[in-house]
Structures are given as structure tokens and as C-alpha cells.
Amino acid sequence: MEFYDSHILSVILFTPLAGTLLMLFVPREYENAHRWLGNLFGFLGFAVSVPLVWKFDEVAHIPGFQFIEYAPWIPSIGADYRLGIDGISYLLILLTTLLGAIAILSSWSAIQSRVKEYYILLLLLQVGMLGVFMSLDFFLFYVFWEVMLVPMYFLIGVWGSDRRLYAAIKFFLYTLAGSVLMLLAILAMYFNHAAMHAAAWGCALQAVHEASTFNIEVLLAVVPSFGATLQQWLFWGVFFAFAIKVPMFPFHTWLPDAHTEAPTAGSVILAGVLLKMGTYGFLRFSVPMFPDAVKNPKIMAAVITLSIVAIIYGALVCMMQKDMKKLIAYSSVSHLGFCTLGIFVLTPAGLTGSVIQQINHGLSTGMLFLIVGVLYERRHTRLISDYGGISTPMPNFAAVYLIASLSSLGMPVLNGFIGEFTILKGVFEVNKVWAAWGSLGIVLGAAYLLWLYQRVMYGPVTNPANEKLPDLNAREMACFLPLIALCFWIGVYPAPLFRILEQPVKKIVLTVNPTYYDKPVMARPVAPPQGETAPATLPEGK
């Protein structure tokens, strides 16, 4: 227990890895053993992360990162094993462990071939994603960032549908393209940090290599003092890695293919967690490390334009889809556009809303992909035209699906509303036109999601094959229930989220805009009246 208390992050990180190592020694013929083991470790992975809820210090008496773990790793290049989390990564880690467990649970009957490899890869993927959110060392971060590509490549390429090979390689190469540029940016940061030391101490560059480090905490403090030009170069260096992962507008083309072709669990993880690695990168690195670059009006305008284009374009493309899964994939482009919009307006509300929206998107889009998976497992088609009137044979499913749709489109009382509203509040502070475009995206989102629901669920059962579809079984219900509960909880009482995010967001805003909190509230561009924004203003009341 003492070990667990002092190494909680490592335990969370390596629990899935322990599962994979164990499964390596179970012969592949015992498929059910692998299913049980996979689920066991999926659940264990979630269970060991739950104590974070009461161990995590929300008000952050300790400034910065918590649960820091450190062990020397590669001293000769200054890379260490260093883990730690703040409010942002804390929420994303909980999302990852929860969705991971649910994704594993959802594949019990969907995966019938090569079961052993499937569960091993899912758990490995889990390790990679958790590592990305926990790493406080750039080298370690990069290793996890890339490691996670390989299992995802296999999940799409082996268990995907018809065009899986194309989708898998496209996913791999797109992501790799961004990563290698980020690698160079990381090295450049490291090198410039060393050069700064050398200049400050007046000694040879060779001598300070031992003083320089990949430690993210140190770099977070040092990189913002680099020159503006260098910051811009570095910003663009890491930008592509994160923009491709998110994906932002012109880099999004891998996403519909990958999400559509991946098996259900793969899509859930892709949409639920993987995309958040991009936004997490923006929040953790791009904004606080290169404040001069993100404040640059040209860069800001460019990135925000791309976000708005993603919102509108993603939504419009959704309208035209014939394939349910592809529709939901494009809806991710639109929703993630909100997240990046919130990040790059650089206001506390925008940043907070963005993180909340990331969680929301993980929950609701995860559910939507599970829903398509449920239908696909029964009918082996994803075409909208093959369905119609499904609510008659599957009433419970209809209810779940409706909640997921409403949550995704931002219905009040459900989670989506909180995130989108807070983001728009943050955007409105800066620029009303941007906010207006964002609101249009919400309207379009309602349109495509409800239209999809209507075409699939309502009306008479037109296709005889759909008449006798069995409703959700207990296992499927078990996948949906925790997600639905969380959707309602965040929708009704989001205050804990705001409280958790207050400190990290404040820290980011202060790096970018040190005087932001000095201004009186009324002097800010437009402060919304207090009463209307009950959820959004809660943290300020605390």
C-alpha cells in the first residue's frame, strides 16, 4: 500500500502492461481466457486510477504537478523517467482508464478472430495513451506518443473492415509525419535551453549538457523566455504533430478513414482518447511554452480560422454521409474544432470549456461509436439506408441512443451543453464573430445528429431484416450505463470539473497573459450577466 501511495501513477501506467505480459504466456487457443484476462486488466486499470479522485489535490496547495515520480533513466542525454499530473491530465487519465475498460468490455463478442493479439494490443495502447498524459519528460513523452501508434495501426489493420489496410497506413503515416517534426522541435528546445545556460554561465556548450534536460517542468519555465522568432519556429514544429492528432481542418483526412474502418473498440479509443492527445499537447505545450507565438495575432487568427472551418465544415460534411460511422467520425472533426477554438482564444473560460468539452466528447462520441458497434454487430452494415424504425425492436437501445445524441449535440442538463457553453463564453470575451460561427456549429450539430437519429430509429421498420433485432443485453448495458451517468452528472453538477481545472488553467493564462486577472471583471470585453451562467461562474465563486 505504501508503494501504491508513492507510485500511484506508475501503477496506473503499468497495470495494463502487466496484463499484456501475463497474456503472452497464455496459449492463443484459450480465447475465453484472454477475454477474461483482458477485461480483468481493463477493469483493474480503471480501478487503480479511481483513488486519484480523493487523493488529487484540487485546490493545488502544491503548485504545478502532483504525484511526481522520478527515476534516472538515460543520464547521458538528460532524459529521465518522470511522471506527474495536474488537473488537465488528471481528468484525461480518468477518461482514458474508463473508456479503456469500456472499450475492452464492448469487444467481448465483436472480436472472434485472433483474440489474444487483440486484447494484448488494446492494453498496450492503453499504456501508450496513459504515458502521454503522465509524462513530465519530453523524451519519455515522445516515446509514449509514438509507441501508441503501433497497436492502433494493428487494431485498424487487422480487425478493421473492408478498407482497413488503407486506413491503417494512412493513420500511421499522418501521425508519424507530425511526430517527427515534433521530435526536431523537442531537440531544438533542449538545445536552445543548453545554449542559454552556456551563454549565462559563459562556458562552452559541451560543458552544460549535463545541466540541460528534457524535464517538462523546467522547459515550461524556460522556453517562454526564448526569442519570439524561435518560439514561432518551435510552435510550428510541434503544431503539426498536435494538429494532425486532433485533427484540425486540413489535416483531418486520416480521421474518417481510420474511425470508420477501425473495430468498435478502436473507434471508441480513437475518438475518446487519442484525439485528446492532440488537444492535450496544445494545452500542455503549445500554449504555455510559446506564449509569444500563440499571442501573435496572425498565428491566433490562422489557428482559430482553422478551428472554425473545422466546426462548420465537419458539420456540413456530416449531413451528407451515408455511413453512420463516417458521420460520427466527421462529427468528431466538428467537436474537436470547438476544443481547439476554446484553447486558442486564451481565456480561462475558453480553456476550461475546452477541457470539459474534451471529456464530454470522449463520453458522448464514445457512446455513439458503441451504438454503431451494437447495430453493426447485429446487422453487419453501417449504411443509414439499411436501417429505419429500429426503436420498435430495440426500445432500450433507442433510449440510450437518444441520450447519447442529445449529449453530443449540447442539450442542457447533459454534459455537451456545459462544455460548448463555456467555450463560447470564452470566445465571446475575445471576438463576437468567432462566437457566432461557433454557435452556428452547434445548430448544425443538432441537425445532423437528430436527422441521423430520425432516419435510423423512427418510422416503420422498412427492412425485414431489422424486425427481430434483439435489444441491448446486460453486457452492452453495462458499457453504456457509466457513460450515461457521467453525462448527466457533468450536465447537472459540473462544479467539480471547474474546481479541478481552475488552477492549471489559471497557470496557463498567466503565462500567456500575465495581467489577465489584474483587470476588474467589468473591464473585460463583455462579461456575461452573473445569473445566466451558473455553471460557468461557479469556480469564480469558490
Place this chain on the structure above:
Amino acid sequence: MPSWSQFMDALRQGLPLIKPQLQLTLFGIGILLTDFFLEQRFKFLNAWVAMAGVAFSAVELWRLRGVEAPGFNGSIQVDSFFVYFGFLFLAATALVILISVRYLEIEHEHHGEYYALMLFATVGMMFMASGYDLVTLFISLETMALSFYILAGFLRNERRSNEGALKYLLLGAFSSGILAYGFSVLYGLSGSTNLGDIANAIALRPAGDILVLLALVTVSAGLFFKIAAVPFHQWAPDVYEGAPTSITAYVSVASKAASFALLMRLFLVPFWPVRANWETLLGVIAVATMTVGNFAAITQTNIKRLLAYSSIAHVGYILLGLVALNDTGLKGVAFYLFAYTFMNIGAFAVIILLRRKGLIGDELEDMNGLIHRNPGAAVLMLIFLLSLAGIPPTAGFMGKWLIFWGLIQTGHYYLAVFAALYILPAAYYYLRIVVHMWMTDVTDPVRPTISPAQWVALVAAVTIVLGAGLYPEPFLRLAAYSVILPLAR
């Protein structure tokens, strides 16, 4: 004329410094002699003898660690650079011996000469790393090359093997000629064959001296042929495809590492004063090499040819470490060659598994569904390929990391971006092999088996590839150990 006693002194002083090579030579000759008395079914004993030779040589080499001394009137130089590369050659030789035995039995070409030639080639390579005199270097290079010409054509009954060997011989002889011409210019410049004297002579010449440049260009051309850099790379795919697979692994790894050792020795000692000239040259060649290697590899359907082109691309990366020309870059070259040795021999070891009676097993289709036929081999191949592509946590990634780092430190940003983006085509063609192994249905239901010797080689290779990726610290220190010397000179 040196007197008899002077000669004896030189011998007494020099012999301990070449003991590793002496051991290998003795064991090589021993194999040639005992091979006569071995029946065909006992030929595998030759492999044991060769392994013993490698082991004895390694022990002698281990004793030379920390020694820094010239020998034979300055014609060889034992230093940490030599010891590092010597171990690299011995490791490659040992691994290739391990994967050769069953392969040669299947090919019905199990002769003692094979192992003897491998040991002789290793002797040549070791002298390439320790030689400090143009004559020594040239003879050692030819010792290695002649052994490889024969080994490449070892499958006498196969046309591809003969074709490859002949091409290798003709082009190799041609390039050696150019190299010898360059050496003669160097001798003319300095009146000495000792690298240190040549360096001093070149340092005294005015900048941009045409004779020095002539020597640089001709020597570089000869060396570029040996490491298969563009535009002297055309022999590689044919030789790699035709040669026995074990020898393909050997040529692609050991011959390359040895030629790089020679190249570094020459560029860092005699050509050190004109480094401004060759840095640009190497930069251009490196980018061209990566471009040709990577893009030509994409369309290949034969795995050996694919790996041949990919090895050309790797040469480009290694050259970039020399372009960076700082501590990190040179460490990167040493580490990259180390990583490349293990990951490439590992990949070839898996390809060799597919060889059986009636199937050459070097087409991409032959890999189909390997995960169902032999999961262990498929997983190992995946690890080797990811390492070759430079995906962490593998040794290949650390090699690329060091090279990029060196480039960034020395301000070669454009080269770094080029090199980084060329990971993409590389990942694409390596993943093509993965697709055949993991995502294609079985077309050939025969399950490849793995002999104990092959297991040893595969496990050793994968341990190093993953070990140097997950915990690179000791390996980085080793690489750092190798570079101390040339720069200080």
C-alpha cells in the same frame, strides 16, 4: 635498412596489438585444414570452430581495451575506436555464423571455406578499423572485399548468386582502383603513407588546393562505393538479392560498418584539415542517398532487394552523423552502426527462416500470414522492422535520435527536417512487410521452424534492439567510448 634487432623490436611491440586478428587467422586456416577430414554430415563442426575463433578473438580484443598504442612503426593504431568497431565486427560475424548453418545445409553448400572466408573477412575489417597507414588500410580493405566477392557467389549453382558476385567483383575492383588512385595522390602530397604525416602535410597546403581536393574526391568515391552511397549504390540490390541470405546480412552490416570505420579514420585524420570541403560533400551525398534509397525501396517486391535499398537509406542517415561532426554526431554514427548491425541481421535471420527446399522465401508474398504460421518469428520481425523504421522504444530510434540531435546542435536544421521526414517513406515500406506478415491470409501453409542456433541469434538480436531502446544508457556510453579519439587528434 632497419636492422634485425629493430625488426624484432617492432614485432615484439606490435604483435600483442594484433592478437585478435591473429586468432581469427589461425582459426580460419584451421578450418581450411580440418574441413578436409570432415564428412558432409559433420560440416556443422566448422561453425563451432569459427565461433570459437570469434570467442578467442573477442577475449584478446577485450584485453586491448584501454590500450592506446601505435604498432609496427605506426602502421596500425590500437585505440578505443578500434576496440569498439572490433567488437561490432565480431558480434556481426558470430550472429551470421549462427544463422548460416541450417541455411547452408538447405542450399547443399555446406563447406568449410565459407566460415574460413568469414573469419578472413573479419580480419580485414579489424585492420580497416585499426590501420593507420595507407598500405595497411588498402590491403585490409581488399582482404575483406575479396572474401566477400567469393562469399557472394557461394551458391555456385544459382545464376543470381553468380551474377551478383561478378557485378560485385567488377565494380568493387573498379572502385578499389579509384581508391588506390586517391591514396597515391595522398602519398604524392605528403611523401608518406602514415595517416598522421599526411594530415600534417595537408594542413600545410593552401585552402582549396586542387591536389587535396582530387585526393578527397577519389578517396570518397571509392569509399562511397563500399558503403553503397548514391551515386555508387547500384551494385547493392543485385548483390544483396543474389548472395546467400546469410551473406547478404553480413555484407549489409559488417562490410558497411568496416567501410564506415575506414571512412571515419580517413576523414577524421588525414582529411581533418579540409573538413569544410567534405562536410558539404557528405551532406549532399547523404540527402541523395536517403532519397534514392527510400523511394526505390517503396516499389520492391523482393524483401532482400527492399532491405538493400533501405540499407542505402540508412547509409544516408549515418553520413549525416558525420556531417554534424560533433561529439553527438559521431556518437550517433557509432550507435547507429551498432543498432543497425543487430536489427538488420535480425531481419535477415527471420527471412532465412522461410528458406526451405523448393522455396527461396525472399518474396514479400512468402511472408503472407507469418503470424499464423510462426507467431514468434512474426513478432520478432515486427520489432526489427520498427527499429529499422526508427519507432521507439528500439535501438533504431535511439540511433536516429542521436543523429538528429547532432544535426540540430550544429545548426543543420534543413538536413534534420529532410532526415526526419524520410522516416515516412521508410515506415511505409517496412509496414508493407508487416502487412504481409500480419494482415494477409496464409497462402503457403508450411510453418517455418527455427533451429536452436537461429534462436540464439534471434534472441540476442532482439535483446539488443529492445534493450538499447528501453535502456540506452550503457550503450550510449559504449558509443561515446568509441568517439573520444578521432576528434582529439
